[in-house]
Amino acid sequence: MSRTLDLYDREDYYCCLQCAICTGSCPSAQVVHGFNPREFILRYILNGEQDEVLAMESIWCCTTCQVCQERCPHDIRITGLLIHIMNLAARKGNLPECLRKGIKLLVETGWFVPTTDRSYRVRQGLGLKPLKRPDTQEISEILREAGLDEVVDTL
Amino acid sequence: MDHEDHLPQEYEEPRIGVYVCHCGLNIGGSLDCEAVAMHAMNLDNVVYTEHQLYTCSEPGQEKIKKDIAEHNLNRIVVAACSPRMHEPTFRSCIKAAGLNQYLLEMANIREHCSWVHLHDREAATEKAKDLVRMSVARARLLEPQEEIDIPVIQKALVIGGGVAGIQTALDLADAGYEVNLVEKEPSIGGRMAQIDKTFPTMDCSICILAPKMAEAGRHPNIRLMTLTEVTSINGYVGNFTVSVMHNARYVTSDCSACGDCSNVCPQFAPNEFDIGLAARKAIYLPFAQAVPSKYLIDMNLCLNKDGVQVCEKCVEACERKCINFNDTRSEETFRVGTIVVCTGVDVFDASEIPQYQYRRAPNVITSLEFERMINAGGPTHGHLIRPSDHRIPKSVAFIQCVGSRSNKTNPYCSNVCCMNTIKDSLLIKEHWPDTEIKVFYIDIRAFGKGFEDLFQRAKRLGVQFIRGLPGEIVQLNSGNLRLIGEMTLMDRLYNMETEMVILSIGLKPSIGSDVVRKFLTMSLTSDGFFMVAHPKLRPVDTTSRGVFLAGCAEGPKDIKESVTQASAAAARANIIMNRGKITVEAITARVQEDLCTGCGACTKVCPYNAIYLNQNKRAVVIDAACAGCGTCSAECQYGAIIMRHFTDDQIMAQIDAFTEHEPEKKILAFNCNWCSYAGADFAGIGRMQYSPEVRIIRTMCSGRVSSRFVEYAFARGVAMVLISGCHIGDCHYIDTNTYTEKRYNQVQKIMEHGGLDQERLQLVWVSASEGQIFQEKVNEMKRKLKNLSMDEIKRGMLFFGQREKKRQERLTRARQKLAIKIQA
Numbered sequence: 010m011s012r013t014l015d016l017y018d019r020e021d022y023y024c025c026l027q028c029a030i031c032t033g034s035c036p037s038a039q040v041v042h043g044f045n046p047r048e049f050i051l052r053y054i055l056n057g058e059q060d061e062v063l064a065m066e067s068i069w070c071c072t073t074c075q076v077c078q079e080r081c082p083h084d085i086r087i088t089g090l091l092i093h094i095m096n097l098a099a100r101k102g103n104l105p106e107c108l109r110k111g112i113k114l115l116v117e118t119g120w121f122v123p124t125t126d127r128s129y130r131v132r133q134g135l136g137l138k139p140l141k142r143p144d145t146q147e148i149s150e151i152l153r154e155a156g157l158d159e160v161v162d163t164l
Numbered sequence: 165m166d167h168e169d170h171l172p173q174e175y176e177e178p179r180i181g182v183y184v185c186h187c188g189l190n191i192g193g194s195l196d197c198e199a200v201a202m203h204a205m206n207l208d209n210v211v212y213t214e215h216q217l218y219t220c221s222e223p224g225q226e227k228i229k230k231d232i233a234e235h236n237l238n239r240i241v242v243a244a245c246s247p248r249m250h251e252p253t254f255r256s257c258i259k260a261a262g263l264n265q266y267l268l269e270m271a272n273i274r275e276h277c278s279w280v281h282l283h284d285r286e287a288a289t290e291k292a293k294d295l296v297r298m299s300v301a302r303a304r305l306l307e308p309q310e311e312i313d314i315p316v317i318q319k320a321l322v323i324g325g326g327v328a329g330i331q332t333a334l335d336l337a338d339a340g341y342e343v344n345l346v347e348k349e350p351s352i353g354g355r356m357a358q359i360d361k362t363f364p365t366m367d368c369s370i371c372i373l374a375p376k377m378a379e380a381g382r383h384p385n386i387r388l389m390t391l392t393e394v395t396s397i398n399g400y401v402g403n404f405t406v407s408v409m410h411n412a413r414y415v416t417s418d419c420s421a422c423g424d425c426s427n428v429c430p431q432f433a434p435n436e437f438d439i440g441l442a443a444r445k446a447i448y449l450p451f452a453q454a455v456p457s458k459y460l461i462d463m464n465l466c467l468n469k470d471g472v473q474v475c476e477k478c479v480e481a482c483e484r485k486c487i488n489f490n491d492t493r494s495e496e497t498f499r500v501g502t503i504v505v506c507t508g509v510d511v512f513d514a515s516e517i518p519q520y521q522y523r524r525a526p527n528v529i530t531s532l533e534f535e536r537m538i539n540a541g542g543p544t545h546g547h548l549i550r551p552s553d554h555r556i557p558k559s560v561a562f563i564q565c566v567g568s569r570s571n572k573t574n575p576y577c578s579n580v581c582c583m584n585t586i587k588d589s590l591l592i593k594e595h596w597p598d599t600e601i602k603v604f605y606i607d608i609r610a611f612g613k614g615f616e617d618l619f620q621r622a623k624r625l626g627v628q629f630i631r632g633l634p635g636e637i638v639q640l641n642s643g644n645l646r647l648i649g650e651m652t653l654m655d656r657l658y659n660m661e662t663e664m665v666i667l668s669i670g671l672k673p674s675i676g677s678d679v680v681r682k683f684l685t686m687s688l689t690s691d692g693f694f695m696v697a698h699p700k701l702r703p704v705d706t707t708s709r710g711v712f713l714a715g716c717a718e719g720p721k722d723i724k725e726s727v728t729q730a731s732a733a734a735a736r737a738n739i740i741m742n743r744g745k746i747t748v749e750a751i752t753a754r755v756q757e758d759l760c761t762g763c764g765a766c767t768k769v770c771p772y773n774a775i776y777l778n779q780n781k782r783a784v785v786i787d788a789a790c791a792g793c794g795t796c797s798a799e800c801q802y803g804a805i806i807m808r809h810f811t812d813d814q815i816m817a818q819i820d821a822f823t824e825h826e827p828e829k830k831i832l833a834f835n836c837n838w839c840s841y842a843g844a845d846f847a848g849i850g851r852m853q854y855s856p857e858v859r860i861i862r863t864m865c866s867g868r869v870s871s872r873f874v875e876y877a878f879a880r881g882v883a884m885v886l887i888s889g890c891h892i893g894d895c896h897y898i899d900t901n902t903y904t905e906k907r908y909n910q911v912q913k914i915m916e917h918g919g920l921d922q923e924r925l926q927l928v929w930v931s932a933s934e935g936q937i938f939q940e941k942v943n944e945m946k947r948k949l950k951n952l953s954m955d956e957i958k959r960g961m962l963f964f965g966q967r968e969k970k971r972q973e974r975l976t977r978a979r980q981k982l983a984i985k986i987q988a
Contacts, residue, residue: 028632029631029635038650082569083570
């Protein structure tokens with residue numbers, strides 16, 4: 010397991026009782042079939058099925074709302090684990106199409122949700138100045154610095 | 165009892181016999197026993213030495229006895245295994261030969277030498293010589309000690325009148341002792357009285373408890389005190405002085421519990437016994453089977469407050485004229501020999517977990533509320549009804565581990581909830597067989613006799629067990645509840661509706677027990693319950709002698725276990741009281757009055773409150789309460805406290821003997837008897853090889869290790885010093901190892917100030933099973949020792965030598981001053 014997990018005592022994760030309060034509390038699990046925080050701890054940590062978990066598409070359904078770790082009786086940082094998993098998965102190329110598009114837009118335009126002609130006209134009508142374009146070069150660099158260079162390169 | 169002077173006896177020249185044991189090949193195989201015996205022969209005062217194959221054998225012991233007579237020996241040194249192993253053997257051996265048993269010293273050349281240096285015969289032999297030399301040095305200064313007997317008052321105090329307290333009181337009373345049973349509630353009975361049925365036999369709880377309560381109420385040897393709280397406990401084993409406060413009942417003992425008063429009383433309040441599910445009056449009987457069966461008045465509720473009488477209804481209704489508004493609380497003091505603490509448990513407050521909606525949704529109740537509801541004498545006359553609409557629910561869900569096994573609430577398993585739920589589910593099935601019952605759990609723990617059968621019975625009757633706790637409970641408009649969670653065995657989410665939810669709440673230490681703890685200096689384990697002296701071998705003793713534990717005060721447990729513990733505690737208390745006296749091992753502290761300045765430093769560190777300042781401002785030790793840790797002695801700046809059998813002089817003599825030969829190449833370790841010495845023994849038993857530079861001096865507690873010993877060792881040129889004790893929290897003497905840490909830090913600072921290498925002094929916590937930690941520490945120190953320069957050691961000798969000199973001067977001045985003061 011890499012750096013992110015080293016921040017925590019690994020035993021913090023191993024003490025999971027599999028009580029499933031996390032899954033029962035998870036809003037995403039209610040709507041996405043196959044998204045199950047308990048199972049991520051079971052498979053990724055307890056069973057060591059790291060490669061399999063990193064290849065799952067459903068990992069991206071975590072909204073990082075943190076209800077699971079708020080209610081976990083053993084204070085396991087489940088959201089932290091999922092963020093870690095998502096980071097690793099992204100580097101391995103497991104990035105859903107919608108997010109890929111979003112990052113592409115971020116690199117190209119500087120906005121995750123870019124402005125449109127319509128928003129430009131609305132701003133004009135309200136007497137607002139046009140928005141300044143962000144420095145896309147800098148954003149790419151920041152993404153690379155953050156370790157997303159492989160992701161940026163694959164775009 | 166205050167200390168009496170037994171010593172010193174007339175001085176006689178020590179005539180020491182040294183016996184080096186081969187222990188078969190255990191010792192003889194790894195070092196040269198003959199050479200060790202030869203070395204001993206050349207030491208001062210040694211008049212006889214011998215090396216034997218097995219010293220502990222019958223012929224070995226006979227030889228010692230014979231030699232004592234033949235050579236007129238008056239001190240015996242046995243170089244063999246750990247004193248934790250055979251000290252009692254050799255003590256009784258020399259006692260049989262007419263010597264005082266405290267004139268024995270053992271050199272541990274097996275666990276601490278031959279077994280840990282299996283492959284370095286030369287170094288092991290040298291080390292054994294050192295160890296024997298140190299032992300002989302100590303033996304020279306050994307003094308005969310008399311163990312004293314202290315009288316024991318043959319009366320007992322039992323705190324708490326739950327089933328454990330009742331059983332303890334009955335057992336002790338039947339054995340013939342006078343028992344004071346104190347209960348803070350108006351009736352005895354405790355939690356068991358509130359429960360409907362017991363698992364696994366499904367007996368009616370109050371039916372089996374009520375006869376015991378009644379017996380405790382009328383037993384001629386039991387003084388039952390309800391509505392009474394313990395306000396102070398002083399003293400020590402055999403001689404406790406207890407003060408209690410009797411709260412006013414406002415109803416005299418003539419009450420026949422007819423209930424006429426209650427019928428006319430206009431004031432209502434929630435009934436505590438029914439957890440607020442029913443109402444009671446201001447004048448009330450806690451419950452039908454209450455013992456004593458007497459009414460009481462809740463003055464917070466009664467209209468007649470502060471002597472102003474506005475309502476006389478009860479007074480008028482009472483034919484026997486039992487109501488007394490002038491009743492006041494009263495204090496009482498009595499003396500007892502032993503104390504049994506049975507303060508029980510409280511239940512977890514489920515509203516601490518908001519997503520389970522307790523106290524928000526009316527149809528979410530706790531398991532204890534369920535017990536009252538299903539009880540025929542309870543508020544709903546045995547009907548399980550929904551609080552929202554008083555209907556009998558068609559479906560019920562139990563949720564396990566509410567407030568247990570969680571870092572957010574209580575980390576421990578509450579032991580009883582699984583079986584309690586299974587029993588509850590069977591009770592529902594018994595009354596209303598069509599009820600749909602689901603139990604949401606993490607693990608079902610059915611570990612006791614007959615428990616698994618009950619679990620299977622519930623399953624056969626169709627109780628559904630679903631693995632996976634709900635994440636959330638949502639209240640619907642109908643009053644029904646929606647449970648959202650995951651069945652982990654099926655990898656499937658559930659989202660199901662139920663008419664009622666019962667939260668299986670955990671147990672937590674009783675609020676009242678904290679008060680008792682303060683008086684008794686009992687320790688708590690990390691879960692907040694009282695700690696026993698040993699979790700396996702002394703399961704009802706506390707670290708305070710003469711104080712015992714029974715029931716849930718020690719940890720959550722079921723009725724059977726509570727009763728078992730209660731009888732065990734009664735038996736243990738009986739052992740002390742039956743003899744009428746107790747023997748105290750002669751290792752207690754003794755104050756040299758003429759040296760005591762009355763600064764009181766010792767009184768602050770004693771974990772047993774065994775030392776106090778008398779009216780003349782002199783420290784006095786209570787022998788019966790003193791456990792002999794020696795922390796007071798280490799704390800005393802004036803050398804006024806002598807630890808019998810572990811005196812400063814004896815330890816200094818050991819250091820002197822240790823430093824006679826190449827101290828700059830060696831490590832001196834101070835190990836406490838209970839954890840780290842045993843840990844080093846364990847390293848030997850496990851044959852964990854470590855560097856042979858280390859020599860161990862045993863003290864009872866690491867708190868005995870005065871900074872003076874450490875400084876003196878450095879002044880004598882020792883390369884490195886290791887102090888080792890029990891882990892913080894595991895100290896055999898409650899918490900005296902915190903002073904070890906304090907002193908370690910002090911010496912570290914002094915070394916920093918003197919520009920010395922602070923790594924020369926090390927501290928390590930080693931439990932009795934952590935031989936490996938001791939091994940690693942010694943090896944680590946050996947690596948550091950290699951890089952230590954002679955120059956550094958010499959600087960240390962100079963620096964600490966000067967400090968020791970100054971200390972001596974200061975001490976002399978202080979003693980002169982004191983002598984003048986005493987004369988005046």
